[in-house]
Amino acid sequence: MVNIITTTLDKIDLSDNVVVVGLAEDGSIPIYVEKNSKLNQISNKINSFGQTHLKNIRKYGKFMTLATSLDETPITILLVGLGELNKLNSDRIRHIGGLISLRCKELNFTRINILKFFSEPTFFEPLIEGLVLSQYEFSKFKENKSEQDQDLSFSDNCNINIITDGSKREEELSQINKTKIICDAVFFSRDLANSPPNHINPGTLAHAAKSLESTNNITVQILDQSQIKEMGLNGIISVGKGSQNEPKVIIVNYNNSEKNEKPILLVGKAVTFDTGGISIKPSDRMDEMKFDKSGGCTVLGIMKAVGNLALPINVVAIIPAVENMPSGSSYRPGDIVHMYNGKTVEVLNTDAEGRMILADALSYGISKYSPKYVIDFATLTGACIIALGTNVAGVIGNNDKLIQQLKVSAGSTGEKIWQLPLYEEFFDLIKSNVASMKNIGGRTGGTITAAAFLSNFVENIPWAHFDIAGTAWTQDGTAEKSYNPKGATGFGIRLILNFLENNRNFV
Template identity: 35%
Template sequence: MLQLSTIDPFKSKLNMLVLPVAEEIPLFNDRKISAVLKKVEAFKEFKGAKDDQITYYDPQNLKTQRLLLLGLGKTSDIDLERLRSMGGRAVKKGIELGLTEVALLIPSAKKLNFNQEDIITAIGEGARLANHQFSKYKKPTHPALKRVKLILNTTTRTARFRSLVSRINTICEGTLQARDWINTTSNDKTPAAFARDIKRIAQKSGLKVDVYDERWLKNKKFGAMLAVAQGSESRPRLVVLRHPVRGAGKKAVALIGKGVTFDAGGINLKPTGSIETMKCDMSGAAAVAATLITAARLNLKIPLVGVIPMVENMPSGTATRPGDIVKSYSGKTVEIGNTDAEGRLILIDAMAWAIRTFSPEITIDMATLTGACVVALGENIAGLFTPDDTLADSLVDAGKQTHERCWRMPLPDDYKELLKSDMADLSNISASRWGGAITAALFLSEFVKNTRWAHIDIAGPAFLKKGNTYGEAGATGFGVRLIYRLLETIKGI
């Protein structure tokens, strides 16, 4: 838990005080800090460069047991992500040492090219996100910290900063909830089990929740989604979350999240090397649910709807076969060219139903949809597809602020030719092996009408094999901070 504090860090007994240091100028106007840094100049191993760190034990004239100096590099190179990373590094060091709390001294906005709110947000996010360990199946070597204190060198106007820290805690807790859902193994995360857990947490947060079963899906003719589900003994679910705003007079924003709780690929079975991490193929669903929960907890003044289709994609005697043709909720028929192109099938039914049912102003889907997007953009950037320039700019800006980065990709009309089928309205797979992220997005676009739409392919950043400064290896919770930032800042809704 983050706490804002205005205590004098040099007169207070602390387990560890963390001091950010720039390479060429002091970030604090304080005699005691200057004296410490003067002593540090004698050590060649610490110059304040990026990733430099040094620990003083029982520093003279200070009551803290440890003083951790973390280098940020030159001030001209310091961005919000570097501050976020610094917050994470501080917390991870505290956990490594088995401490119960750490205190971070927040640099003044006068020394950096950001406002104070952005500085606190970045450092606070890094610290809060790092202070978490997925311990469902294995006890961690050292527990998370009980407290992380963010210390301001001022007593003025702290009330607004306290509410800001509360907001940071809530948004990060949503991100961490998404991480925990994604990291949970598929034997504990069938569609029914995942739906129950979302419902439990969402209702406690004040959301309205409906969970629809296979009978309802058949009655509503969710033919594409049911085609994916039919190979598994774990039956499908559709979870609908609603965050109504009384008297808002606004159309809702609809968020659609791909929820394949395990993706074996179906009859087109995934190979060794690809199948092992497919518990994460519901990362879009986790991000959507966590975003709605966060919005409810923070009383966001924009009505939201979350629609989450949940299935397992498994091979069996009842599984959909390559070459089968199915009728989607929209009425369009789809030839199954590849059963491992399943995410788009469950999304088209969920999106078409959400648009028809709720008439949203904006519809955004998030999905671990294509390996092609990872090839194009790597593991740290999501692919953004939308015909709406304003929405694209807003999402890219939100990505820059949160470091959940998006790169806008093209939607060329002529590529739609690659999705033609001789037997059905569309094929679920391109006739070419190239441009797979684009053709997947174009396939989705065929089922979107009368709404501003964006598709975010999070196949790269949703799940990492190696951790970073404010996260463990595994799920990142990508999308929660991105979309919440968008909802807070976007105009025209």
């Protein structure tokens, strides 16, 4: 991972590799430039290049490399357009940070000096996120090892100095450390989600989860098929029994608060590969169903960061891990499954498997741990993509206060969410003539009827459900973001960590 520090201008050699300078579209000169004679010389050098050329470079996301000299010392300047300053927000800063990092990698600038180009303190962490997250690449299976080694060498050898006035250096270094921990958790999640199904199945995912025990205050318990069956988690057993890779339930405990304080419960769907089972999917783009474990990978990433950040809270994460395959032992349309909480489900479509395993995990987690509140993540419905596209996740729940605070965090991290309603009429669509409910509600409102199904398993505990089917990985229509390379995005990790940090006492 790239090394990032803050420093003052007098502590660095500007001739060392590249100096990154942000240019506002209106041509205004930041106050920190005006106050420093050396920076003022740089500004004069840039302006001497010609306003006609600079006008285009000042537009958001544009770049130009300029070779010049300062006090007879050659320097290289990388100009980056900031666009209109009143349009700058956290996500535009995050994207700019990623663009800077990628451009420097392309030009092989391994020592990067960035003149801090904003005064808004809330922009600092997004800049770091962009600089780091953009460097992610899933390259472990590339045949060309030399190319892979070169990419890793850049990240390992890249040193970034963010030049500030030094007045808040300790605070800035703390922010850098925190942000790098979060980015490392995103990388961990992306690696798991990107991994192909012949490398990640329920057992190997459980093994990866066990690695979190090296983090302070974390313990990991893995339930095998016999334990899952004995406990009555029949939704998980039903979905997983068609595969030779037996289901697992991964339970991650993090305790760093008073023992009698109720934990937060996180639940993540991890279907390591989803063929649809007997209700088999079309072959087109079925390869993308390796991403159907993304909800579980998101939750594991959150737990990794929670431990490394040493947040003063108690959290339990439950990840039901299955592979949904067609075989002679698969569950079938028409089956009736007795769930953990005693309710019965008429199976009408075996491709609506995520809600089956989530339902058991939710009811088991609530029964055993009596949490303050519950948040779950799942690539649950294609209907969510139809409704909201591939840049916005759906959120549904039974507690508006919880959802409103999650929206605030989403605004901070640039992970867009939209609340969908859970009206009584949707519950009518999942009524069954032969069981407590059926596992699909028809073609209309599919994301909401899936949430209505899940709500039968959360009792009255405050609960928020994230449908990340459109945002868990880059798809057709996904907006290009420098910090989200192709493949798994780790959507939701930064959002939840922001929420946990800023809502310590939420009940």
